[in-house]
Amino acid sequence: MSIELPIVNGKISTKALTYSNYSTPATFETIEIPATVAPTELLVKVKAASINPVDCILKNLSYTYLGSKKKVLGGDFSGVVIKAGESLEYKEGDEIYGDILSPMKSVGSFSEYVLFDASKATVLHKIPKGMSFSQAAALPIASATGFQSLNQYAGDLEGKNVLILGAGTSVGVNTIQFAKNHFKAANVVVTCSASSALKAKSLGADLIIDYTKGESAKVASTLEFVKENGLFDVIVDCVRDNSFFDITDAVLKNQKDNGAFVRVSGSKVFDYKNPKFSELLPSFRTLKYSFGAKFGCHAKFVEVFLHRDDNYGKVVEKLWNEKKFDIIIDTEYDALTQHKEAFDKVASGKAKGKVVCTF
Template structure:
């Protein structure tokens, strides 16, 4: 049940009519108390509503989406840095309540992303009733998606977009392999690749085959049946893949080391970044081992998200055209945010785990 303070905020003026006069001075948020797991260091309570800097907009948050980096970074940052965050997380959809002289106007419904460093340096992320973000990190939400659907677009969607188009220059008629097709990044990548007319092969567990095929996958590999690199070598793709997107974050370099057998000359191997143990072996085999000592004659690139306005707009246009559809695994209430973290930490979510900050949001 909502407290009196929550009810006061939830029943404030309708989003499109919100003005500076209706903005409270305090709000509910999930702030960070230290370094560790979300259930240990996230606290639900009252914090001040933030003030904007030049180029920032104040947004009444409708929904926020969780990302794996959200709970992982809490374990990595020192407690004295973590405690700077009065509201955690990065992806959101909401309504502009103070445009602050930017290209937006009050009442605009947007989705956008708050940079990870900004959450800790400036103190405000997406898990709050009100937050601030750079106007250059937000775009108008397409009318054919709801706030809870759009909240999950920025980090996963843009990571997929920049991987395929900014880094790999994927074109019509080419082919791409996506390792981790049922992950949020992989799922968006399938749709984006199909949107430009590429052929798409993916890996996932057998239970997710229909899910990735419904997104547009042309070819499927069940990684639970045999080591994936062995399956790819046996398949002997002709032509070989032009792009290989490793969307799982495996620290095992084998897929890259063996990639000459299934990745075309001049092709690019993209990775969201090795995670877990074995990183020293990964660094040697990917970056340091020369070809005359068995090194791989293919290009490896790390995907490092840089949310740019023009790419957010291009992604939003594909959504508006129906070429990219939202991916929502589950929706939790604002008060149940810790349960949302439990869901995303299982690694079994297909699509985005979303927190409905405003209970009236669709």
């Protein structure tokens, strides 16, 4: 396979979605990137890029005092390898997906071509057979975070009880599938709204707790499950539900029994359109619980930060080939002409799945 590159004066000209700081709109403009690759670098023709809430946060928290150098939006992508460094296992023509999120840097996935150091990508894998570029681009950050959240459990989750707070989120829908189809949990209990219940059930959730019915109903349903089925082995919190700290000790196993409370990034109270730095800080209740956990007073408390885990891609490919993995996409947009609508959809918090832009 051969793609004619737009090379001018030894550089590749590529349209990229750039911004300078929070006050400047994101616009596509032509930038130049090197046409050669270092031993650990990949040059990729991007086919699709998906948007995560963190993309909105980074853009809107890019204050002027941090500098006004042009930055490229995005981290999640899928595409075709054009050139591969000599030390890499990839070759020209390989179809890949990954995460190259680089806060405040000139490298981002919303670009027709990207050049990046493959050794620094937090997610990087070949696309499984039969998976579209849009589906692959929807995976990296949300899906890998869900997988790694369950990996925080110190033992074997087969036959165990898992509680997922925020199953309607992109991380949540992935966590359900990994918990049920890979980790083989006996009971996967989730909290979500009624509008997300059917999807959560179809992905493998055994019990749906509708958090919109109020705090007392949520607590009662959780305690009733524990009474009938035993304590949870792990809780994965996708929405920073601080109210659950009130009953965690009553529904989750302690550290001696490998109990783990795992929290991922994101907050149901975060304003992605106008974020404040203070919203990134842990709440007092979180600090209190995590401090107590360090001294063995509660279950193990873990804050998940995405890192490279090559086993993740193998698991996704296996489940995909077995038709046990569903990729939820809310909307697809054209990257060059509809990027504003796409980012607005994510910032609204109303997307029921990933928002993907195609090139």
